[in-house]
Amino acid sequence: MAVVGIALGAVAVLALLVYVHRYVWRRFVGDTTAAGSPLRRAGTVAAYTLPLLSVGALVSGRSGAPFWLQQVLAWPGYLWLAALLYLTLALLVGEAVRPLLRRLLARRAAAGTPAAPTQTQAQAHAETQAMATTTPQAAAPAPAPAPAPVSTPVSAPAPAPAPAADPSRRLFVARAVGGAAAVAGLGTTGYGAYGVLRGPRVKRVTVPLARLPRSAHGFRIAVVSDIHLGPILGRAHTRRIVDTVNRTQPDLIAVVGDLVDGSVDDLGPAAEPLAGLRSRHGAFFVTGNHEYYSGAAQWVDHVRELGLHPLENARVEIGGFDLAGVNDIGGESEGHGPDFGRALGDRDRTRAAVLMAHQPVVIDEAVEHGVDLQLSGHTHGGQLWPGNYIAELSNPTVAGLERYGDTQLYVTRGAGAWGPPVRVGAPSDITVVELASRQA
Structure with missing residues (x-):
C-alpha cells in the first residue's frame, strides 16, 4: 500500500507540473506571440527543455x-x-489585473470615438441639405397651407451591437501582464540567488540559561547548519562560511548537520576549508538527514580528519555546561538514529545542557531529558516563500528561538540552500548564540 501511495503521489506531482508548465507557456508564449513565429518556436522549445533539465538535476x-x-x-x-x-x-497576480486593464483600455477607446447623431439631428440635417440644393426661382404665389401632418410615434433606435474585442488590445494586455510577471518572477529569483552566493550573514542571539554558572556567562557558540555542499555550492562557498565564522571569534563552533549532498569522493575537496575553523573549544559536528543520503559513516570519518569532533549520541563537558549531540532521525533506517539515553541519560542534571540535534522535531525528547537549549537547523526557514508555511506543518519551530517547557529551542535558517541556490524571505545565516547566566 505504501508503494501505491508513493506512486499515486508521484503521478499527482507530475500532473501538476505538466499543468503549470502548460499554463506558463500559454501566458508567456501562446498569448503573446504569433503562430509560427521564431519567438513562439523558441518559447515552446524552452517549455519542453527546462522541465527536463529540472528532472535531470533532481535524479542525477x-x-x-x-x-x-x-x-x-x-x-x-x-x-x-x-x-x-x-x-x-x-x-496568478496578473490574472486579477488583466480584466481591470482590459476595462480601462475599453473605456479609453470609447471616450475617443465620436458620438452618433440622434434622430432629430439627422432629420434637421436632411432638411437643411434639401433646402441648400434647391435652385432659386422668381417669387411665386405662396401655396395654400398644407394640412397638418398626422403625428406618428417614432420608436427608439435599436442599440448597436457591442463591438468585438479588439485583437490588438488583447495582445497589448497579454504582453503587458506577461512582461510585468517576467520581470517580477525572474527578478525575485535573481535576488534570491544573489543572497545565497553572497554567503550567510551573522545573526546574534542571547539565551539565558537558569543552570549556567557565572563562569560561563557570555560563552559564544557559532551555530552553522545546512551548508549543503554539492554540484552548485562548492569550495568557495565553504571558504566564505569559514571566514565568516572565524571573524566572530566564537568560543565553540556547532555544525548542526546537512553539510553535504554527495559523496566524499566528489565533495571531499569542497569540504577541505573546514579544517580552517578556529575557536577556543573546537568545532563539533552532528549528522543531518542528507548525510544519510551521501554516506554518513564516510563523512563522519572525513570531518574528523578535518579537525571537527563528531558527537554520535555522545556528550562532552565544556566549561560550565554539557554539550551533547545526537544522530539525525534519518539514520534510523541504518540503525544509527538518535539515542538520547546514551547521550544524556547518565549526566549530572545540576549542570546546564546544550544539545546539538539537526531536526527540531526531537524537542520532546530534549525536554524529557532536561536539556536547557537545543540547537537545530533543517528547516531553512522555508527557503522559498511561501515554503515557510509548509515547513510549519511538520516542524515545531521554523526559525528563531522558542521555549518548550524548561527547554529552549533555537533553529537557524542555515548557511546554504538545498536544490535551487535561491532564498526568498528566509535569508541564510550563521548564528552566534551567546549564553547568559542568571547568576551574573
Missing part, C-alpha cells in the same frame, strides 16, 4: 550519475524550479 545525484554531469544539470535545472514558482505566482 541519487542515480549515481558522474559528478560533472550533475554540475551541468544542476544550475539550469534547479534555477528553473525557483523561477517557475515565482513566475507562476506573478502570473
Whole structure:
C-alpha cells in the first residue's frame, strides 16, 4: 500500500507540473506571440527543455550519475524550479489585473470615438441639405397651407451591437501582464540567488540559561547548519562560511548537520576549508538527514580528519555546561538514529545542557531529558516563500528561538540552500548564540 501511495503521489506531482508548465507557456508564449513565429518556436522549445533539465538535476545525484554531469544539470535545472514558482505566482497576480486593464483600455477607446447623431439631428440635417440644393426661382404665389401632418410615434433606435474585442488590445494586455510577471518572477529569483552566493550573514542571539554558572556567562557558540555542499555550492562557498565564522571569534563552533549532498569522493575537496575553523573549544559536528543520503559513516570519518569532533549520541563537558549531540532521525533506517539515553541519560542534571540535534522535531525528547537549549537547523526557514508555511506543518519551530517547557529551542535558517541556490524571505545565516547566566 505504501508503494501505491508513493506512486499515486508521484503521478499527482507530475500532473501538476505538466499543468503549470502548460499554463506558463500559454501566458508567456501562446498569448503573446504569433503562430509560427521564431519567438513562439523558441518559447515552446524552452517549455519542453527546462522541465527536463529540472528532472535531470533532481535524479542525477541519487542515480549515481558522474559528478560533472550533475554540475551541468544542476544550475539550469534547479534555477528553473525557483523561477517557475515565482513566475507562476506573478502570473496568478496578473490574472486579477488583466480584466481591470482590459476595462480601462475599453473605456479609453470609447471616450475617443465620436458620438452618433440622434434622430432629430439627422432629420434637421436632411432638411437643411434639401433646402441648400434647391435652385432659386422668381417669387411665386405662396401655396395654400398644407394640412397638418398626422403625428406618428417614432420608436427608439435599436442599440448597436457591442463591438468585438479588439485583437490588438488583447495582445497589448497579454504582453503587458506577461512582461510585468517576467520581470517580477525572474527578478525575485535573481535576488534570491544573489543572497545565497553572497554567503550567510551573522545573526546574534542571547539565551539565558537558569543552570549556567557565572563562569560561563557570555560563552559564544557559532551555530552553522545546512551548508549543503554539492554540484552548485562548492569550495568557495565553504571558504566564505569559514571566514565568516572565524571573524566572530566564537568560543565553540556547532555544525548542526546537512553539510553535504554527495559523496566524499566528489565533495571531499569542497569540504577541505573546514579544517580552517578556529575557536577556543573546537568545532563539533552532528549528522543531518542528507548525510544519510551521501554516506554518513564516510563523512563522519572525513570531518574528523578535518579537525571537527563528531558527537554520535555522545556528550562532552565544556566549561560550565554539557554539550551533547545526537544522530539525525534519518539514520534510523541504518540503525544509527538518535539515542538520547546514551547521550544524556547518565549526566549530572545540576549542570546546564546544550544539545546539538539537526531536526527540531526531537524537542520532546530534549525536554524529557532536561536539556536547557537545543540547537537545530533543517528547516531553512522555508527557503522559498511561501515554503515557510509548509515547513510549519511538520516542524515545531521554523526559525528563531522558542521555549518548550524548561527547554529552549533555537533553529537557524542555515548557511546554504538545498536544490535551487535561491532564498526568498528566509535569508541564510550563521548564528552566534551567546549564553547568559542568571547568576551574573
